[in-house]
Amino acid sequence: MPELPEAEIHRERLTEWLAGRRIIALAAPDPLIRRGQSEAALREAAEGATVEAVRRRGKFLRIRLRGARPDLMSHLGMTGKWVRRSGEEPDPPAVRACLRTSAARILFVDPRRLGRFAVCLPADEARLARLGPEPLGRGFTGARLAALLQASRRPVKALLMDQDRIAGIGNIQATESLWRAGVHPARRADALAPAEATRLHRAIRYTLRRTIREARDIELRYVSEGGPGREGVRARFAVYGQAGARCPRCRSGRIERIVVTGRSSFLCPRCQPSSAPGHRG
Ligand SMILES: [Zn+2]
Numbered sequence: 001m002p003e004l005p006e007a008e009i010h011r012e013r014l015t016e017w018l019a020g021r022r023i024i025a026l027a028a029p030d031p032l033i034r035r036g037q038s039e040a041a042l043r044e045a046a047e048g049a050t051v052e053a054v055r056r057r058g059k060f061l062r063i064r065l066r067g068a069r070p071d072l073m074s075h076l077g078m079t080g081k082w083v084r085r086s087g088e089e090p091d092p093p094a095v096r097a098c099l100r101t102s103a104a105r106i107l108f109v110d111p112r113r114l115g116r117f118a119v120c121l122p123a124d125e126a127r128l129a130r131l132g133p134e135p136l137g138r139g140f141t142g143a144r145l146a147a148l149l150q151a152s153r154r155p156v157k158a159l160l161m162d163q164d165r166i167a168g169i170g171n172i173q174a175t176e177s178l179w180r181a182g183v184h185p186a187r188r189a190d191a192l193a194p195a196e197a198t199r200l201h202r203a204i205r206y207t208l209r210r211t212i213r214e215a216r217d218i219e220l221r222y223v224s225e226g227g228p229g230r231e232g233v234r235a236r237f238a239v240y241g242q243a244g245a246r247c248p249r250c251r252s253g254r255i256e257r258i259v260v261t262g263r264s265s266f267l268c269p270r271c272q273p274s275s276a277p278g279h280r281g
Pocket of ligand 1: 247248249250251252253268269270271
């Protein structure tokens with residue numbers, strides 16, 4: 001399932017494919033992807049417009065058009081992705097929308113149809129305004145994370161995945177970051193020691209940057225897709241989806257799967273004790 005790294009790679013690719021180019025034609029026949037907007041409204045907003053820039057906020061992508069045009073917005077949902085096809089190259093299955101430029105067809109593919117491609121409306125602006133800080137942005141300091149942790153009694157993993165607290169972190173990035181920081185995912189956020197908050201801050205940024213770097217070079221595939229290549233993707237993660245494997249850090253603990261606020265979580269019981277250091281036994 002796409003999180004900040006996949007959205008960021010989409011921002012890079014869509015920028016390369018679209019920035020400075022004119023959208024000759026738009027098709028978005030799937031009403032689920034448009035979330036109630038008409039295809040005509042999308043076409044009116046986009047057709048004939050030149051793309052100014054593609055931006056990202058959390059897991060949301062925003063295509064800015066030149067002139068007095070509204071932005072277009074996309075969310076990848078569970079299985080959404082944007083791909084480029086040119087000339088006689090056949091379309092992949094499950095195409096839900098198409099932006100045609102003079103050079104190529106930029107296609108939104110989404111087998112499960114939980115993604116989104118629509119005009120950015122005032123309600124969307126309000127949603128974006130509520131998002132928490134960008135974890136790779138300058139504003140996301142160790143002190144900022146420590147303050148967020150101190151203000152929450154929820155499990156630390158639930159806090160990390162709350163888009164209104166920190167934007168863009170999902171199940172995989174939260175799981176990996178907590179392992180890297182040596183913090184058990186079910187611990188209460190406000191029970192973390194300052195040193196743990198500092199470690200977690202570093203771990204989040206490291207994990208996000210590393211996932212972005214590694215995913216740049218491969219075709220984007222999500223863990224939930226299955227099929228060929230799935231193992232290669234899984235191997236990118238130290239603990240996510242690795243129940244039963246040896247912990248790559250301590251090399252003695254076995255990765256366990258637990259459920260935290262309804263989501264699968266993976267941890268090393270040796271590296272991530274369930275109570276704060278110094279409070280055990
Ligand atoms: Zn371990």
